[in-house]
Amino acid sequence: MLELTDPVMKGRAEVRGACGRARSPSRGKPGKGGKCLNQANCPSLTFRSHRDGRSQPRPKPGERKSKAIKRALAQEEGRYHLRDLKRAHAREAKHYVNCPLDYDTKLRLQKAAFDNDIKMTVIIKAAIDQFLRDNGY
Numbered sequence: 001m002l003e004l005t006d007p008v009m010k011g012r013a014e015v016r017g018a019c020g021r022a023r024s025p026s027r028g029k030p031g032k033g034g035k036c037l038n039q040a041n042c043p044s045l046t047f048r049s050h051r052d053g054r055s056q057p058r059p060k061p062g063e064r065k066s067k068a069i070k071r072a073l074a075q076e077e078g079r080y081h082l083r084d085l086k087r088a089h090a091r092e093a094k095h096y097v098n099c100p101l102d103y104d105t106k107l108r109l110q111k112a113a114f115d116n117d118i119k120m121t122v123i124i125k126a127a128i129d130q131f132l133r134d135n136g137y
Helices: 061-093 103-116 120-134
Strands: 013-017 045-049
Touching: 103 120
Parallel strands: none
Antiparallel strands: 013 045
């Protein structure tokens, strides 16, 4: 029978109680068994190695490499797509118009923005949009 302290089985053994439920294995400490996750006192232990054929078969080196390449290409494509989306969004947002204002107009604009708790650019955009709509543009 294999023990938890056996270096070959350390970290590879699945510990089961008589109830059939998994037990928490001791971490390689001799003389200390884990508690049963199902019952407080489980009378017996059975050990089952992951080499019993119950685990999934290991992929071949060629398969592992091809999956890694496919995953890397998909991630790279996703990064490029995200970058393009960010650039398109930045292009849409950056159409600046410089407009010099006299001192009184600037003060009125600042007061209106402060009183209505909005930014001055929002007021300017709304005013330009209203003017263009009224004149048929």
